Amino acid sequence: MKQIAVISGKGGTGKTVVTGGLAALAKSKIMVDCDVDAADLHLLLHPLVKERHDFRSGQTAVIDKKSCSRCGECLAACRFGAIKTDYRIESFSCEGCALCSYLCPHGAIRMEENVAGEWFISDTRYGPFVHAKLGIAEENSGKLVVKIKQVAKELAEKQALDYMIIDGPPGIGCPVIASLSGVDCVLIVTEPTLSGLHDAKRVMELAKHFNIPAKLVVNKYDLNPSMTERVEEFCLSAGVPVSGKIVFDKTVVKALVEGKTIIEYAQCAAGDELRKIWEILKS
Amino acid sequence: MIISVASGKGGTGKTTVAVNLALSLKNIQLLDCDVEEPNAHLFIGPHIKDKVGASIPVPEVDEAKCTYCGKCRDVCAYHAIAVVPGDSGNKGSVLIFKHLCHGCGACSLLCPRGAIKEVSKEIGIIELGEKDNMQFVQGRLNIGETMSPPLIRQVKNYINPTKTVIIDAPPGTSCPVITAVKGSNFCVLVTEPTPFGLNDLILAVEVLRKLQIPFGVVINRSDIGDGKVEDYCRQGYIPVLMKIPFSREIAVSYSRGTPIVEKDLSYRDKFINLYLGICGAKNEANSRH
Numbered sequence: 417m418k419q420i421a422v423i424s425g426k427g428g429t430g431k432t433v434v435t436g437g438l439a440a441l442a443k444s445k446i447m448v449d450c451d452v453d454a455a456d457l458h459l460l461l462h463p464l465v466k467e468r469h470d471f472r473s474g475q476t477a478v479i480d481k482k483s484c485s486r487c488g489e490c491l492a493a494c495r496f497g498a499i500k501t502d503y504r505i506e507s508f509s510c511e512g513c514a515l516c517s518y519l520c521p522h523g524a525i526r527m528e529e530n531v532a533g534e535w536f537i538s539d540t541r542y543g544p545f546v547h548a549k550l551g552i553a554e555e556n557s558g559k560l561v562v563k564i565k566q567v568a569k570e571l572a573e574k575q576a577l578d579y580m581i582i583d584g585p586p587g588i589g590c591p592v593i594a595s596l597s598g599v600d601c602v603l604i605v606t607e608p609t610l611s612g613l614h615d616a617k618r619v620m621e622l623a624k625h626f627n628i629p630a631k632l633v634v635n636k637y638d639l640n641p642s643m644t645e646r647v648e649e650f651c652l653s654a655g656v657p658v659s660g661k662i663v664f665d666k667t668v669v670k671a672l673v674e675g676k677t678i679i680e681y682a683q684c685a686a687g688d689e690l691r692k693i694w695e696i697l698k699s
Numbered sequence: 700m701i702i703s704v705a706s707g708k709g710g711t712g713k714t715t716v717a718v719n720l721a722l723s724l725k726n727i728q729l730l731d732c733d734v735e736e737p738n739a740h741l742f743i744g745p746h747i748k749d750k751v752g753a754s755i756p757v758p759e760v761d762e763a764k765c766t767y768c769g770k771c772r773d774v775c776a777y778h779a780i781a782v783v784p785g786d787s788g789n790k791g792s793v794l795i796f797k798h799l800c801h802g803c804g805a806c807s808l809l810c811p812r813g814a815i816k817e818v819s820k821e822i823g824i825i826e827l828g829e830k831d832n833m834q835f836v837q838g839r840l841n842i843g844e845t846m847s848p849p850l851i852r853q854v855k856n857y858i859n860p861t862k863t864v865i866i867d868a869p870p871g872t873s874c875p876v877i878t879a880v881k882g883s884n885f886c887v888l889v890t891e892p893t894p895f896g897l898n899d900l901i902l903a904v905e906v907l908r909k910l911q912i913p914f915g916v917v918i919n920r921s922d923i924g925d926g927k928v929e930d931y932c933r934q935g936y937i938p939v940l941m942k943i944p945f946s947r948e949i950a951v952s953y954s955r956g957t958p959i960v961e962k963d964l965s966y967r968d969k970f971i972n973l974y975l976g977i978c979g980a981k982n983e984a985n986s987r988h
Contacts, residue, residue, distance in 0.1 A: 425736050427709010427870040432895065453873040454707050454899040475776065495803055508877055508909065513776045513803030552905045555874040558845065586709040586870050587735035590845040609954035611714065611738040618736060618842060625843045639947070640954035669923050672893050 417572050419580040420697060421450075421599045425615030427586035429607045430635040433668055433678060435583040436460040437690040438697070439542045440679035445579035447540070448568045449547040450561045450595040452533065457583045460677050463538030463545050471535055471548065471563060473556040475512040475527040477505050483524035490516035490525060508553040532556050535564050537571070544571055558590035565597070588622045596626055603659070603697065604632045608643035613650065620654055630656045633693060637661040660693040662686050701864040702977060703732075703883040703912075707899030709870035711889045712919035712943070715953060716973075717867040718742040719960045720887075721833060723970035728862040731837035732879035733869040734823060734850045741956045745828035745835040753825050753838060753853045755802040755846065756817035760793045764814035767791035771806035771815060780806060798845055823850045827857065834859060848878040855882070872902045877910065885981045886914040887940065887973075892924035897931060904937065913984030915977065920945040940976040941969065 422435045435457060439447050449457040477498070479490075484503055491499045494516055498509035517525040532555065535548035546568040548560050565582070572580050582599065585591045596602065602623050606616040616632065623630040632651050637644040644661065651658050663685045671681035678687045704717040718739050721729040731739040758771070758780070771793070772780045779799035785791035797820055807815040823840040838854040840847050847869070855878075858864055868879035880886050886907055890900040900916070907914045916932055921942035932939050943949070952962045959966045 424709075426738070427706075428711055429709075451871075453871040453876075454709075454902060456708070456895040456898055459894045459898060493804070493808065509881070511776075511801050511803065513801060513805050514774065515803050515805040515808065518774060518805065518809055550873055552872070552902070553877055553909045557871075557873045587847075587875075588842060589735045589840060589847045589875065591873075592735075593843070593845050607954075610741045610956035611736075612954075614738060614741060615736040621842045639950050643954050666923075669893060672895065673925050675894060 417577055417580060418601070419582065419599045420601050420603060421582040421584050421595055422603045422605060423584035423592060423595070423619055424586055424605045425588060425619035426606065426612050429605045429612060431605050432456045432460065432583055433672065434603070434605050434633065434690065435581060436677040437679050437687065438581050438694055440677040441691060441694040442579050442581060444577050445543055445581050446568050446572045446577050447542065447545045447581050448564055449583045450565065450591065451583055451585040452548045452560045452591065453550045453557050453585070455547055455549060458547055459675055461540040461542065461545055462675065463536065463540050463547065465536045465538045467537040469535050470531050471533040471560050472529055473532045473559050474530045475514065476507050476510045476530055477514070477516050477525050478528050479503055479505060480524045480526070483522045485522055487521060489519045489521060493519050511555070530554065533560055535560065535567070537567065546571065558594040561591050561594035562597070565595070569598070588618055592622070596628060599628050601697065602628050602630045604630055605635055606632060606647060607635050608637055608640040608647055610643070613643065613647050616647065617650065620656055631659040631697065632656050633659055634661045636664040638663050659696045660689050662689045700885070701858065701866065701883045703866040703868050703880040703886045704889060705868040705876055705880050705886055705903060706870055706889045707872055707903035708890065708896055711891050711896060712917070713870070713889050714738045714742065714867055715919070715959070716887060716889050716917055717865050719958050719966065719970050720973060721865045722958055722960050723967045724863060724974055725832065726862050728834040728836070728859045728864045729867070730854055730858065730864060731867045732851045732854055733867055734838035734840045734847050734854065735869060737837045737839055739867050740835070740837055742958045743830050743833070743835060745830045747826045747828035749827040751825045751827070752821050753823045753850045754819035754821045755800070755849045756804065757797045757800045757802065757820045758795055758806045758815045759818045760795070761814045761816065762793070764812045765793060766812060767793070768811065771810055774805045774809050776803070777801055801846070802849065822846060825854055825857070834862060847875045851875060851878040872906050877906065880907070880912060881910060883912055885977050886912050887917055887977065888914055889917045889919055890928055891920050892918055892926065892928045896924070897928050900928060901931065904935070913981050915940040915980045917941045917943065917973070919943045938976065938980045940980065941973045
């Protein structure tokens with residue numbers, strides 16, 4: 417099975433639209449939405465949830481007011497500013513290190529396990545789909561990504577599928593790095609803007625850092641043709657092939673509003689280019 | 700006042716709003732807290748005067764004092780320490796997985812032999828600069844580094860309370876965003892009127908409600924997509940502070956790194972109005988509490 421991850425560095429360049437298109441084009445595949453803190457792929461795939469699971473991860477400190485003498489040990493030791501001066505734990509600041517619970521001379525602090533989100537195995541018109549929802553203001557998105565990728569991998573192997581198509585998160589940090597483990601090829605979606613180029617460079621470096629071959633797509637390339645040329649020149653010097661250039665096409669937004677992938681919505685320029693890109697990715 | 704600009708969905712125009720707001724006002728400090736992909740500098744062109752390494756404390760074991768008791772491994776909530784006990788004649792060893800370490804200090808504080816000290820591990824840099832009268836601070840995470848929140852916290856240590864502070868936050872709804880927006884007096888959520896924009900706006904709103912930060916919405920590319928974002932805001936009594944219609948001209952000037960307010964002066968008044976809207980919405984939210 418070949419794992420293809422769609423990433424971008426910069427947000428909003430069109431990762432999910434591209435991923436949705438690939439989902440429509442590829443045969444024998446599983447889809448995974450690794451952008452667990454702002455997941456959108458389900459809005460195109462309309463999953464029918466088959467299995468729902470809690471994602472338990474990490475702990476949060478809880479202070480027992482009755483045993484607490486307000487001595488200040490925990491307050492002084494916490495590096496995350498999670499213990500307030502009234503000895504209340506600000507749960508979204510607590511990173512679950514448990515240092516306070518070890519230091520409290522009265523044993524007044526206990527650690528409680530978090531339900532940090534939930535994950536799902538679903539059916540869609542394009543095949544199986546593993547996705548997740550991180551709890552509000554929860555952390556450990558990287559671990560949730562690791563979890564759903566592992567589930568998807570087992571499912572794909574059991575069903576002998578050819579591809580895992582991954583919708584990645586923006587950025588270059590924890591959840592992105594978690595999305596990239598075991599990936600055979602990253603498809604970087606960028607846009608012809610100074611920000612798009614700047615961020616694509618960093619994400620190319622990230623792929624190189626983990627020794628993963630990268631390909632790049634310029635989305636809305638005609639919005640600034642000279643910037644597209646700069647992106648292409650940079651790709652040439654970095655040894656990253658440009659697999660396609662997608663024109664700014666209002667059909668994309670229309671398809672999105674209808675909750676459809678651009679492949680199924682209507683014959684359009686963006687869809688035609690995506691077909692070409694898929695042929696390149698496949699070979 | 701500290702105003703953060705966040706979004707849930709990426710690429711909706713956070714940096715556009717943060718930069719143009721900053722350029723339209725006086726006595727501003729702009730902090731780029733999107734440390735994974737900082738972009739505000741591309742539009743501001745600040746003169747960078749100082750660069751400071753940003754690091755987190757990670758443990759280092761003095762093997763002369765260590766008895767391989769395993770206490771550090773047991774207390775580490777992040778599984779960043781492995782201890783191989785020694786046997787007859789063979790010395791043990793302690794392995795530290797630095798990329799898993801959150802720098803909480805539990806291992807060094809709780810080691811019964813005082814065998815662990817903390818050393819700095821660089822995770823990124825902080826750049827300090829200015830443009831005209833604007834103070835500018837940005838963090839830049841090293842490639843391959845997973846932990847952006849400590850760097851964001853360190854960028855925020857440079858907050859200048861005598862100024863109007865504008866924070867450009869990262870996308871998403873988890874730890875990096877929370878670290879960036881925490882402590883703000885107001886948060887501007889930038890969205891677009893599409894199903895993706897709405898879905899992620901709802902998540903971001905839930906985060907801000909949990910953090911108890913007053914907020915309002917800016918709808919970018921307001922004439923594409925559908926009307927569901929506005930319906931949602933109306934039903935939830937969320938103030939829509941500004942609408943920016945799609946224009947090829949804005950898109951092209953963005954692509955070149957030119958702020959709209961420099962291209963089209965009428966936008967300066969629109970961003971000053973956004974600021975007035977923020978002040979009004981903030982006061983209204985505070986009076987309700």
